[in-house]
Every structure is written in structure tokens, then in C-alpha cells.
Amino acid sequence: xxxxxxxxxxxxxxxxxxxxxxxxxxxxxxxxxxxxxxxxxxxxxxxxxxxxxxxxxxxxxxxxxxxxxxxxxxxxxxxxxxxxxxxxxxxxxxxxxxxxxxxxxxxxxxxxxxxxxxxxxxxxxxxxxxxxxxxxxxxxxxxxxxxxxxxxxxxxxxxxxxxxxxxxxxxxxxxxxxxxxxxxxxxxxxxxxxxxxxxxxxxxxxxxxxxxxxxxxxxxxxxxxxxxxxxxxxxxxxxxxxxxxxxxxxxxxxxxxxxxxxxxxxxxxxxxxxxxxxxxxxxxxxxxxxxxxxxxxxxxx
Amino acid sequence: xxxxxxxxxxxxxxxxxxxxxxxxxxxxxxxxxxxxxxxxxxxxxxxxxxxxxxxxxxxxxxxxxxxxxxxxxxxxxxxxxxxxxxxxxxxxxxxxxxxxxxxxxxxxxxxxxxxxxxxxxxxxxxxxxxxxxxxxxxxxxxxxxxxxxxxxxxxxxxxxxxxxxxxxxxxxxxxxxxxxxxxxxxxxxxxxxxxxxxxxxxxxxxxxxxxxxxxxxxxxxxxxxxxxxxxxxxxxxxxxxxxxxxxxxxxxxxxxxxxxxxxxxxxxxxxxxxxxxxxxxxxxxxxxxxxxxxxxxxxxxxxxxxxxxxxxxxxxxxxxxxxxxxxxxxxxxxxxxxxxxxxxxxxxxxxxxxxxxxx
Numbered sequence: 020x021x022x023x024x025x026x027x028x029x030x031x032x033x034x035x036x037x038x039x040x041x042x043x044x045x046x047x048x049x050x051x052x053x054x055x056x057x058x059x060x061x062x063x064x065x066x067x068x069x070x071x072x073x074x075x076x077x078x079x080x081x082x083x084x085x086x087x088x089x090x091x092x093x094x095x096x097x098x099x100x101x102x103x104x105x106x107x108x109x110x111x112x113x114x115x116x117x118x119x120x121x122x123x124x125x126x127x128x129x130x131x132x133x134x135x136x137x138x139x140x141x142x143x144x145x146x147x148x149x150x151x152x153x154x155x156x157x158x159x160x161x162x163x164x165x166x167x168x169x170x171x172x173x174x175x176x177x178x179x180x181x182x183x184x185x186x187x188x189x190x191x192x193x194x195x196x197x198x199x200x201x202x203x204x205x206x207x208x209x210x211x212x213x214x215x216x217x218x219x220x221x222x223x224x225x226x227x228x229x230x231x232x233x234x235x236x237x238x239x240x241x242x243x244x245x246x247x248x249x250x251x252x253x254x255x256x257x258x259x260x261x262x263x264x265x266x267x268x269x270x271x272x273x274x275x276x277x278x279x280x281x282x283x284x285x286x287x288x289x290x291x292x293x294x295x296x297x298x299x300x301x302x303x304x305x306x307x308x309x310x311x312x313x314x315x316x317x318x319x320x
Numbered sequence: 321x322x323x324x325x326x327x328x329x330x331x332x333x334x335x336x337x338x339x340x341x342x343x344x345x346x347x348x349x350x351x352x353x354x355x356x357x358x359x360x361x362x363x364x365x366x367x368x369x370x371x372x373x374x375x376x377x378x379x380x381x382x383x384x385x386x387x388x389x390x391x392x393x394x395x396x397x398x399x400x401x402x403x404x405x406x407x408x409x410x411x412x413x414x415x416x417x418x419x420x421x422x423x424x425x426x427x428x429x430x431x432x433x434x435x436x437x438x439x440x441x442x443x444x445x446x447x448x449x450x451x452x453x454x455x456x457x458x459x460x461x462x463x464x465x466x467x468x469x470x471x472x473x474x475x476x477x478x479x480x481x482x483x484x485x486x487x488x489x490x491x492x493x494x495x496x497x498x499x500x501x502x503x504x505x506x507x508x509x510x511x512x513x514x515x516x517x518x519x520x521x522x523x524x525x526x527x528x529x530x531x532x533x534x535x536x537x538x539x540x541x542x543x544x545x546x547x548x549x550x551x552x553x554x555x556x557x558x559x560x561x562x563x564x565x566x567x568x569x570x571x572x573x574x575x576x577x578x579x580x581x582x583x584x585x586x587x588x589x590x591x592x593x594x595x596x597x598x599x600x601x602x603x604x605x606x607x608x609x610x611x612x613x614x615x616x617x618x619x620x621x622x623x624x625x626x627x628x629x630x631x632x633x634x635x636x637x638x639x640x641x642x643x644x645x646x647x648x649x650x651x652x653x654x655x656x657x658x659x660x661x662x663x664x665x666x667x668x669x670x671x672x673x674x675x676x677x678x679x
Contacts, residue, residue, distance in 0.1 A: 214406070214408065216404050216406050216408040217408050217410060217411075219375055219395070219402075219404070219408065220402070220404055220408035220410070220469075221410075221421070222374075222375075222394065222395040222396050223373060223374075223395045223396070223400075223401055223402045223470075224396075224401065224421050224422030224469065224470075224473065225396045225422050225425055225473070226396055226425070227394075227396055230425070234421075235410065238412050239411070239412060316412075319412075320413060320417045320420070320421075320424065
């Protein structure tokens, strides 16, 4: 009797599994989802929890408190770091997308043979480690670096330029180079799939090359531009390595101060609150950006 | 329709690498004409249309609109508009903005723009569809929007690249009639590319038949069907029987031709004595009877009853290929038909045989 019921149960489950697309989807996702739960969701939850606690000397006060958020948003130093991080990553995003678009456009519209080779070439910076690429920029921009020694040997300057390295501009330059392929590829994919007859139709209806670009090519490539911008803005806001290596004291970003809280200062709750606040800020700004861009694009007719 | 040449394609040649896509095409299209470029795929008709539109540029020859040289002008500088085979409806714009696309830069007053687009929507029987998204349209509706988008600019020439190819049969036939009526009412010169000979015959004022980059014949549908100028045209348009013949003598405008198994005949043609010619005869011009004098005798090989007509393949002694015959089933009695194995006699009216040069 019990055995029969069990068999029926299995059959029912099997039937449900076959009928329900959702169940099959979840089953397919489950390995990835388990890793995500263990390695991402759980630490995040812990981080959120910490951000509501308080550090008292060496002891942790687990009483619910918003004090860390008050400090994060209230103290002038932290606010300035938030602003600077967002300024730097906005500049990186803008510059990278502006530089990536023509490259993606060139490969999508002008290259006729061996596009694949071009795409591989564009990803070559990724073949070396991120750290090496940052160090390379240090070599280029440094006091005795490529630019300074080059200019000095040409006799254009007599003292090495000191404004090249250890400032926000160095951070922007380094990040823009490091993230370029992340911008080129999504924009390329969107440009590549634009039906060329749409551009012919626009030309036929009286538009010259510039108007064609503004009215057809650009609006249709917008999903790629948005994807590129988000993919660069979100991680660069929280970047830690580049400002540490090339930023100097003026190029410190929010991630550096978060690291300090967790490591040297040992104030985990404040570090957690700063991390949560910067995550929220990035999330809200990204949503606003996507909405604003879509709204602006809908006005193009 | 006036006889004045409106669009002049003057000895135009276009190569793609080693392929000769269009070879020395010379076509004069008149104002207000419904002109078709007809031919099998790869014959160069679309390339020719794209050169008129300005998407391709000729390697040799000139294109004139109303006497103005337009050979090297880009598409946006030409007084023509095109309906694309894929329709090329802008996916990010709604129906209204698709149709208004080509009017935006004309700096019309808002009300005037609105009125012209609304008029166009009424013309294509899609009034009220303005706010619809481009992806919410059926194939036929997309085709109409593409048509309206081109016509709303009031072009001097409308170019249509197989616009009905993607529609199902019933819709295609309805659109043929509508398109023809529309062309008559707006009075714009249409240049229509198609590989469908029936479509070309039923819609066009004149047709240019193309093959392998060559313009073979330019004529009215009736003339193309009744008096093709070469074997390819005769073969491409409708069905045709071909026979070998030899001119044995001339008598004024008439030539005496020895057509072998078909016997001796006199036909009006310019072919000179001793020339080998090709004789072409439409299957439906042949009448079959059980007994007749002064006719060609043959045996029915195959018979197919197709409702309003019947098809027969008749084997005639001395001919390599069976003769194809189509008869209208006007009588009510099915026994009028002929069965395989029957001996039949074929007759045709004088003038039904067309003399073509041998190639």
C-alpha cells in the first residue's frame, strides 16, 4: 500500500516535471544557483546584517542600529569619496563608450573580411592580467616613464611632468583602457545585427549619412550602448586595485576606504554599511541612467 | 500617359567582380507608366533597380531623370523612393513615425505633417493604425506601410523590389489589383521588379524581360506574349512549343518555310532565303479534332484534366519532342476529351506561328 503510494508520488512528480517549464528551468539552473547562493547571496546577507551592528572596541554590539549608515552618509570624508568614485567611474564610462563606439562601428560596418580576427585583436588587452595592465600604465605615466623620457629626449621638456601619475586622471585613463573590450563587444553585437536595408531605406527617404546615423543606427544600437555603460559603470565605481596603484592620495575611491575599514581599522560594521550604501547608490544611478536614456531615445523620430 | 521619356537608362553596365550583372541596358521609361523588370533570379533586374535608386553606381552608362543626369547622385538626392523587398520598416518607430520619416526634414507645419500621414494611412486602408508598433503588423500591413512611407514623399518615380513576394497567394492577388489601381490614381511612374510573369503581365503597361544581365525585349504584355523576339522571352513567358524550320524562298513579305514534320507553310517574316529559323507556337492556339484535313497528325501520349482546361502531350512522327496542347473545356460533356493512344489532328489559325531567329 505504502509502496504503491510512493510510486504514484514519483509518477506525479515526474509528470509535473515534464509539464512545467518552470520546474525544468529551475532544475537546469540549480548548479549555478547553488553556487550563487553560497558564494554571493549568503555573504551579501551577512554584509547587510553587519551593516546594522556596531563595533565597540574589540567587541561587536549586535543591537540593531542605523548608526553606521549615519556615519557613512553624514561624514564629509565619506561623502566626498562617494562623489569622487562616481565622478571617476562616470568619466571612465563616458570616455570608454565614446572610444569604443567608433571601433565597434568600424568592425561592424567597414570590415568585410575576417571580422573574427578583428574581434580577437580587440580583446588582446585581456590576454594579460588586469594587474599587469595597470602596472603597464604606471610604466607609461611614471616619473621616469615612457611619456616623460620620450618628451625629455625630444627636448620638449626639461623636468619630468609630475601630473601624469598618482591622480584621478591616471585612474580614469587606466580604467578606460582596461574596460574597453567590455564596451566594444556589446556595441558591436548590436551594430552588427542592424538590418542594412533599414539604412538604405533611410537614405532613400532623404537622409544623408549623419542623419541616418542619428535616426537609425544610433537608436538601434542603444541597447548595446546601455549594456556597455552599465557593465563599465557598476564595476569601476567599486574598483580597488587601480586607485591603489595609480591614484595616489587624490585618486582614492570608496572601495579603498571600505578595504581600510575591514582591514586596518577593523570596523566591519562601518565597512559593511559603506559597501551597502555604495551598492545602493550605484543601483539607483544605473536605473536612472537606463530610464533617462530610453526616454531620450524614444524622442528620436 | 504621354510618350515623353521620363526615366532614361542609357547603356548602363554594372559588374560585380567578374560577374556582369547588367550588360549595356537601354530602357526609356515614360511618365506615369507602370513599368516592370521581369526575369529569373540573378538576371540583374534588382541590380538595375538599385542603380536607379542610387544604391549601386554603374560602371558605364548614364541614368537620367527628366533629362537630369543622376548617375552618381546618392539615394537621398534622387526624386525616387523605393519599396524594399524586406519592407525595411523601422523597428524602433511606430506606424505613424515610419510613414512620417521622410517628411520630417521638409519642415512642414505640424498640422500639415499630421494631415499627410493620416491621408496616407487612409489610402492604404490602415487609418487608426498610427500608434501601432512596427512589430505588431502582419506581412500585408507591413507592405502597405512601406508603400505609404514611400508615396507620402510624393516621389516622381516609385521603385518596387518584388514587394508582393513575401505575401501569400490570395493576398498577393488582392494587392496586385490594389497596387495597379493606386498607381492609376496617383499617376506616379512605377518601376516594378518581379520574377513572376503572371504578375508582370497583369499589372504592367510595359515590361522589360531580362536574362543574364541582358535586356532581351521591351514591350507591352500583349506583344511579349504574342510576338516574343527570341527563344528566351518566348520560353520565359507562358508555355511554348518550338519547331525547327528553314526558309526555302520568299514572296514579297511572306517567306516559304519548310517545317519538316509540320509541312510547308507561308509566314510573314523578314528572314532571308536559306536561313534556319525557330517556329514558336503557343499550346492554347492549337485545336484538336478526331478527324480533319490539312492538319498535322499525332498520337496522344499524356492527358491531364485541369478543370477549366486540359493539357495534352502529342507525339508527332518526325519531331524529337512531343507537342504541348492546351484546350479550354467549354463543352459540358467530358467525353469531348482525348485519351492517351488516340490519334488526333492538330490545326492552328494562320499567324499563330511566330518566327524567331535561331541562336
